[in-house]
Amino acid sequence: MSALLEIRGLEVAYGQSQVLFGIDLTLAEGEVATLLGRNGMGKSTTLRALCGLSPAPAGILAGAIRFAGEEIAGRPPDRIGRGGIALVPEGRQIFANLSVRENLVAFAANRRGVAEPWTLDRVFELFPRLAERQQNMGNQLSGGEQQMLAIGRALMTNPRLLILDEATEGLAPLVREEIWQCLARLRAAGQTTLVVDKYVERLIALADRHTIVERGRVVWQGSSAELDADHGVWHRYLGV
Numbered sequence: 001m002s003a004l005l006e007i008r009g010l011e012v013a014y015g016q017s018q019v020l021f022g023i024d025l026t027l028a029e030g031e032v033a034t035l036l037g038r039n040g041m042g043k044s045t046t047l048r049a050l051c052g053l054s055p056a057p058a059g060i061l062a063g064a065i066r067f068a069g070e071e072i073a074g075r076p077p078d079r080i081g082r083g084g085i086a087l088v089p090e091g092r093q094i095f096a097n098l099s100v101r102e103n104l105v106a107f108a109a110n111r112r113g114v115a116e117p118w119t120l121d122r123v124f125e126l127f128p129r130l131a132e133r134q135q136n137m138g139n140q141l142s143g144g145e146q147q148m149l150a151i152g153r154a155l156m157t158n159p160r161l162l163i164l165d166e167a168t169e170g171l172a173p174l175v176r177e178e179i180w181q182c183l184a185r186l187r188a189a190g191q192t193t194l195v196v197d198k199y200v201e202r203l204i205a206l207a208d209r210h211t212i213v214e215r216g217r218v219v220w221q222g223s224s225a226e227l228d229a230d231h232g233v234w235h236r237y238l239g240v
């Protein structure tokens with residue numbers, strides 16, 4: 001499989017403070033990959049750089065981000081979004097004053113001409129809870145419902161690459177389970193996905209490959225089988 005996404009030597013700074021020192025990550029079409037690491041190690045910064053959300057003015061210091069054969073590092077976020085990358089951000093960031101339905105249609109698009117694009121009905125089938133709440137405003141939803149909405153909203157752009165930052169953070173166990181099941185269904189449907197979360201066992205079951213970062217550097221990369229077999233890696237780099 002050829003790479004859909006290829007990050008090479010990515011270095012990012014916040015002002016004078018460099019926090020990424022050469023991140024490498026490759027993702028093939030249809031694969032699910034994770035970015036793992038303790039708090040503050042550079043996961044969100046990597047995802048944000050990928051989506052064009054690096055802080056100005058320094059931002060990306062070095063490195064290449066190739067997506068679908070094009071160099072996208074430094075492009076503005078709306079252009080990267082139109083190119084087929086959708087981010088479900090940490091904290092969801094749904095529109096509080098729009099209804100569930102309005103949130104979902106706000107950025108709906110099918111720029112690649114996908115044969116069976118995401119529709120409201122398909123999102124409601126994936127998350128029946130959202131169908132029940134479709135007239136409710138964003139600020140009337142539980143954390144789990146907000147996360148479902150954030151995922152649904154990203155899917156409505158028919159992304160080639162779906163990115164989730166802290167996919168299940170702050171959610172109750174049963175709701176977390178719903179999110180994992182949703183991601184497994186998306187995977188079965190061929191959705192290429194990059195996910196950040198801390199539940200290593202669930203991620204091993206879900207994903208193909210894993211990249212662990214520590215202080216802005218890649219310290220381990222491997223398959224789910226390799227990560228499953230080496231709990232020393234979990235203890236050393238993930239503190240679990």
Ligand SMILES: Nc1ncnc2c1ncn2[C@@H]1O[C@H](COP(=O)(O)OP(=O)(O)OP(=O)(O)O)[C@@H](O)[C@H]1O
Pocket residue numbers: 014017019037038039040041042043044045046055
């Ligand atoms: N806006 C910012 N300005 C300055 N430094 C920042 C900013 N955001 C993050 N950092 C720093 O960059 C480093 C990497 O942070 P990042 O958020 O990428 O880590 P993370 O692995 O996603 O962790 P977390 O799970 O806590 O979000 C940390 O040292 C953090 O303090």
